[in-house]
Amino acid sequence: MDAVTIIAKKRDGQELSPEEIRFFIRGYTQGDIPDYQAAAWCMAVYLNGMSRREITDLTLAMAESGEVLDLSGIIGYVVDKHSSGGVGDKTTLVVLPLVVACGVPVAKMSGRGLSFSGGTLDKLESISGYRAELSREEFFAQLRQHGIVLCGQTADLAPADGKLYALRDVTGTVPSKPLIASSIMSKKIAAGAQGIVLDVKCGVGAFMPTLEDARELAQIMVDIGSRAGRQVTALISDMNQPLGFAVGNALELREAIETLRGEGPEDFIEHCVVVAGHMLRLAGKAKTDDLSDIRPVLHEKLRNGEAWEVFKRLVKAQGGDLTQVEDPRKLPTAPLIVTVPAPRSGYLEGINAREIGMAALYLGAGRLKKGDPVDHAVGIVVHHKVGQYVESGEPLFTVHARTEEAAQKATRQVLAAHTWSERPGLPLFYDVILSGSS
Numbered sequence: 001m002d003a004v005t006i007i008a009k010k011r012d013g014q015e016l017s018p019e020e021i022r023f024f025i026r027g028y029t030q031g032d033i034p035d036y037q038a039a040a041w042c043m044a045v046y047l048n049g050m051s052r053r054e055i056t057d058l059t060l061a062m063a064e065s066g067e068v069l070d071l072s073g074i075i076g077y078v079v080d081k082h083s084s085g086g087v088g089d090k091t092t093l094v095v096l097p098l099v100v101a102c103g104v105p106v107a108k109m110s111g112r113g114l115s116f117s118g119g120t121l122d123k124l125e126s127i128s129g130y131r132a133e134l135s136r137e138e139f140f141a142q143l144r145q146h147g148i149v150l151c152g153q154t155a156d157l158a159p160a161d162g163k164l165y166a167l168r169d170v171t172g173t174v175p176s177k178p179l180i181a182s183s184i185m186s187k188k189i190a191a192g193a194q195g196i197v198l199d200v201k202c203g204v205g206a207f208m209p210t211l212e213d214a215r216e217l218a219q220i221m222v223d224i225g226s227r228a229g230r231q232v233t234a235l236i237s238d239m240n241q242p243l244g245f246a247v248g249n250a251l252e253l254r255e256a257i258e259t260l261r262g263e264g265p266e267d268f269i270e271h272c273v274v275v276a277g278h279m280l281r282l283a284g285k286a287k288t289d290d291l292s293d294i295r296p297v298l299h300e301k302l303r304n305g306e307a308w309e310v311f312k313r314l315v316k317a318q319g320g321d322l323t324q325v326e327d328p329r330k331l332p333t334a335p336l337i338v339t340v341p342a343p344r345s346g347y348l349e350g351i352n353a354r355e356i357g358m359a360a361l362y363l364g365a366g367r368l369k370k371g372d373p374v375d376h377a378v379g380i381v382v383h384h385k386v387g388q389y390v391e392s393g394e395p396l397f398t399v400h401a402r403t404e405e406a407a408q409k410a411t412r413q414v415l416a417a418h419t420w421s422e423r424p425g426l427p428l429f430y431d432v433i434l435s436g437s438s
Contacts, residue, residue, distance in 0.1 A: 003033045010044040018057045025061040029160045035167060042173040050178040052223060059224050062186035065160035069192040074143055075105040079283045080193035081275055082184050087205040087357035088242035091272055092120045093256035096150055097310035098276040101301040104283045105147035109191055121152055126250040126331055126376040130320035146317045148310060158190040175207040181220045195231045195282030199275055202430060203240035205353020211430055218433050226435050233278045234433040238426050241351040241386050244268035248365040248379015250331040257328050260308040271428055273298045332377035334400035338407050342396040348386050349421035356380055359413040363401055380414055387425030
């Protein structure tokens with residue numbers, strides 16, 4: 001076997017054998033196959049897709065490219081969550097403390113931003129001193145002592161995915177269903193998760209633009225999990241408008257802190273409660289599929305500050321400056337903050353999440369190419385949701401920028417992302433897919 005033959009085979013729409021997939025993933029992980037060949041292979045997969053069998057083989061090959069953790073001796077049943085990427089999605093920052101506050105320890109490995117979609121680690125690194133990279137020993141020690149870990153993927157855990165994840169971001173292959181599914185599920189399997197909640201985004205601000213695409217991706221991942229002996233629940237959620245109001249690293253962190261303190265946007269609170277509720281259901285802490293028994297508990301954990309205390313414990317354990325989260329005004333702040341008024345009165349018909357995400361990306365909140373640094377201070381805060389009535393001259397959104405030129409460009413793009421009419425608001429969730437469904 002050789003890389004060129006495997007690339008050409010997939011380029012021509014043929015099915016790869018399990019041995020060919022393992023050969024390619026092993027060769028890329030070990031450095032025998034260079035980035036340019038892996039990029040060609042990713043594009044071939046993007047254009048021609050993969051069968052369910054191929055995707056499962058790819059997932060397992062990526063999971064087995066490094067260490068596969070067993071956390072059952074520390075926290076028993078291991079539950080994890082993952083989002084397929086969105087705009088303003090700071091859900092993990094609230095969900096993990098909520099779940100831990102309900103008595104279920106969580107050790108999660110998160111990623112960095114992909115294209116217009118922000119990354120959890122980039123948001124957390126807005127906090128001075130926060131250590132996203134932990135050694136294996138530190139990971140286990142923190143889990144034992146504090147019951148919560150939120151860090152980057154270790155070099156020993158699904159290293160094939162770590163390399164492909166960065167490569168996809170800069171080669172136009174992020175939206176590939178096989179590559180998304182195998183990336184997400186290989187990390188979850190390698191991290192030892194027994195129960196997995198997947199938040200699959202759907203809409204203009206997601207990598208899956210249509211409900212049909214999102215359902216297909218969700219079902220692929222549920223099937224992979226079932227074949228690997230995991231319990232999986234996939235939620236299909238809306239990403240036609242930003243989740244919450246803030247888009248940008250420190251701005252989203254501030255909004256998550258507000259939520260953990262018992263405030264925050266209603267749509268974001270509801271989203272976090274649903275995701276956390278399904279994690280607790282898989283862990284046996286909730287008994288109903290509609291989460292009716294656990295919802296009041298989760299709202300109480302936000303109201304009484306228990307989830308907030310868990311978040312502070314996490315930040316302190318990983319070296320973050322607690323004074324910055326206790327007083328978010330100390331987080332990175334952009335030198336230029338411009339609030340833009342509504343140009344007319346009317347109902348908001350749409351707030352194009354992708355355009356908002358791209359505007360934040362160009363401000364510096366994301367990466368245009370592999371290895372780019374991110375600016376934690378910049379971003380956008382929208383002030384309304386779809387379906388709301390807005391008066392002319394009322395604040396429509398606020399741009400946080402480094403320069404006047406950048407602010408003006410973002411203003412034009414975000415204004416164009418707002419459309420006007422009378423229309424009901426968008427739903428938060430479209431569907432729930434459980435293990436065993438098809």
